[in-house]
Amino acid sequence: MQLLCNLFGHRYEVSKSITYHVKEYKCCNCSKELTTNGNGNLVELTPKFKEINFILSRVHKKRQNKLRREGLQESYKMTS
Numbered sequence: 001m002q003l004l005c006n007l008f009g010h011r012y013e014v015s016k017s018i019t020y021h022v023k024e025y026k027c028c029n030c031s032k033e034l035t036t037n038g039n040g041n042l043v044e045l046t047p048k049f050k051e052i053n054f055i056l057s058r059v060h061k062k063r064q065n066k067l068r069r070e071g072l073q074e075s076y077k078m079t080s
Ligand SMILES: [Zn+2]
Pocket: 005, 009, 010, 011, 027, 028, 029, 030, 031, 032
């Protein structure tokens, strides 16, 4: 599997959407993971970035819930 990546490059697919701009990607061949950093560049998904993304996604979800509560009253989910 790794050989395919060495020959043709990784095949990344979005594995998780953190915010509108930040996403996590996973190579479907070798499971190498990438993420978008603060500058919008793709970087390796290290434990440190995982932590940052976890916090980001929590903040993002909270903000979404707040927006939904203030705007459309329909079907918002309390995630925290
Ligand atoms: Zn790969």
